[in-house]
Amino acid sequence: MPSIAEIYASPPIGQLLKVEGWIRTRRTTRTVSFVELQDGSTLKALQLVLSHEKISLDRIEATLHTGASIAVWGILRSTPDRPQPFEIEVEDFILYGEADPTTYPLQKKAHSLEFLREISHLRPRTRTFQAIFRIRSGLSFAIHQYFQERGFVYVHTPILTPSDCEGGGQLFQVTTLALEALPRHPDGRIAYEKDFFGRPAYLTVSGQLEGEMLSMGLGKIYTFGPTFRAEPSHTPRHLAEFWMIEPEMAFYDLDMTMDLAEDFLQFLTKAILQRHREELEFLREHYEEKLIHELEKVAESRFIRLSYTEAIDILNKSGKSFQFPTSWGSDLQAEHERYLVEEYAGQPVIVYNYPKEIKAFYMRQNDDGRTVAAFDVLFPRIGEVIGGSQREERYEQLLRRMEERGMDPFPYQNYLDIRRYGSVPHSGFGLGLERFLLFLTGMTNVRDVIPFFRSAGQMA
Ligand code: 4AD
Ligand code: MG
Numbered sequence: 001m002p003s004i005a006e007i008y009a010s011p012p013i014g015q016l017l018k019v020e021g022w023i024r025t026r027r028t029t030r031t032v033s034f035v036e037l038q039d040g041s042t043l044k045a046l047q048l049v050l051s052h053e054k055i056s057l058d059r060i061e062a063t064l065h066t067g068a069s070i071a072v073w074g075i076l077r078s079t080p081d082r083p084q085p086f087e088i089e090v091e092d093f094i095l096y097g098e099a100d101p102t103t104y105p106l107q108k109k110a111h112s113l114e115f116l117r118e119i120s121h122l123r124p125r126t127r128t129f130q131a132i133f134r135i136r137s138g139l140s141f142a143i144h145q146y147f148q149e150r151g152f153v154y155v156h157t158p159i160l161t162p163s164d165c166e167g168g169g170q171l172f173q174v175t176t177l178a179l180e181a182l183p184r185h186p187d188g189r190i191a192y193e194k195d196f197f198g199r200p201a202y203l204t205v206s207g208q209l210e211g212e213m214l215s216m217g218l219g220k221i222y223t224f225g226p227t228f229r230a231e232p233s234h235t236p237r238h239l240a241e242f243w244m245i246e247p248e249m250a251f252y253d254l255d256m257t258m259d260l261a262e263d264f265l266q267f268l269t270k271a272i273l274q275r276h277r278e279e280l281e282f283l284r285e286h287y288e289e290k291l292i293h294e295l296e297k298v299a300e301s302r303f304i305r306l307s308y309t310e311a312i313d314i315l316n317k318s319g320k321s322f323q324f325p326t327s328w329g330s331d332l333q334a335e336h337e338r339y340l341v342e343e344y345a346g347q348p349v350i351v352y353n354y355p356k357e358i359k360a361f362y363m364r365q366n367d368d369g370r371t372v373a374a375f376d377v378l379f380p381r382i383g384e385v386i387g388g389s390q391r392e393e394r395y396e397q398l399l400r401r402m403e404e405r406g407m408d409p410f411p412y413q414n415y416l417d418i419r420r421y422g423s424v425p426h427s428g429f430g431l432g433l434e435r436f437l438l439f440l441t442g443m444t445n446v447r448d449v450i451p452f453f454r455s456a457g458q459m460a
Contacts, residue, residue: 388429
């Protein structure tokens, strides 16, 4: 039994076929009914023609509603003078599952993305989400392809962790202690030795720390997995559960890593342009007119690199009145990132060498004493897609940095230990899958590029 994609790829004209799918629309005239059938294999629908002589109008009207699932048998006929190249002349059909038109929420008209967010279980029935989830799948494949072809080892880092990689305290705590009756020490502290792991545990905010340990034996590794942040941010760019790709490379310095990040993003953009044309055309037509043009531009032009100090200088001289004023030492806000990318450069920008105070504890300290070898890749429309750095490989410096931050070194013993035995310069970065998908699909909210979103106050 061919899928609709296979029928379009090589139409078996004149043959009797069985096809299964969901009804996108039905239109009934006096003598015939036309049904558009979709099966998820392509965004294209297959036109079915049901003659009322062969199949009674009563039966059609009782069953063939938008959203219902059917199997049909019929002959594939070429239709050179119609908009679609062929159609199925239906002999018979069976109904798998009905869809009551008085309650089924998806009708022929276009629905807003906000409305569709409330029915995430039915979003896969729409072409918009079929296009997005196909691109998400193709992107995941291309990510593995890129690293596998370049000698990187795919590693699985744990989801349950004892430590806060980013030091931002945005952790979901995991416990089997009874919350209404927490065991406590006489001084009031919670008795974590009674908890499942005998110590506090959290959902990971990043696989980087374990990734570094693995790269110190395997050389070049990458992770690709779910990541959790209890950020109470109600923005279109933040999820509580998102997917991150984190390569980590022994013997790489900051420049090599920025080169890798740029090459990686260009490879992925080209792969989507080549392999997902149908989806991109659909999204361009319905959501973002400049989509394909923007992807082509990013695939071809070099990214602009600016040190943080240069970036601040450019922002100060921009003549713009930003909501958050800029001065050396302040973090770049979304409005600053967008100015740098969209107005100043007109293409992706890599900002590097940030003030150490606004970046994570593990980043390598530069000789100037005030910056670290960090970088962010900023993209049009979305801002930061990648954050990365060269890592502090010097034991003493790392320990001092953690002390300065008031961090408890206990959960980081193994992380520190790899600095004591054969430590080497090494670097890596993290790509936020959903952030990058915003760029590739033309969507503007990360909730629309992951099948079931989790964000503060919301679980789809
Ligand atoms: O900049 P971040 O926090 O860096 C890290 O986690 C490092 N450990 C990565 C590394 O060097 N191995 O996060 C990396 C990327 C961001 O640039 C962004 O694209 C994405 O992850 N990201 C989020 N995406 C969706 N929702 C959130 N709440 C995100 N937080 C970060
Ligand atoms: Mg970051």
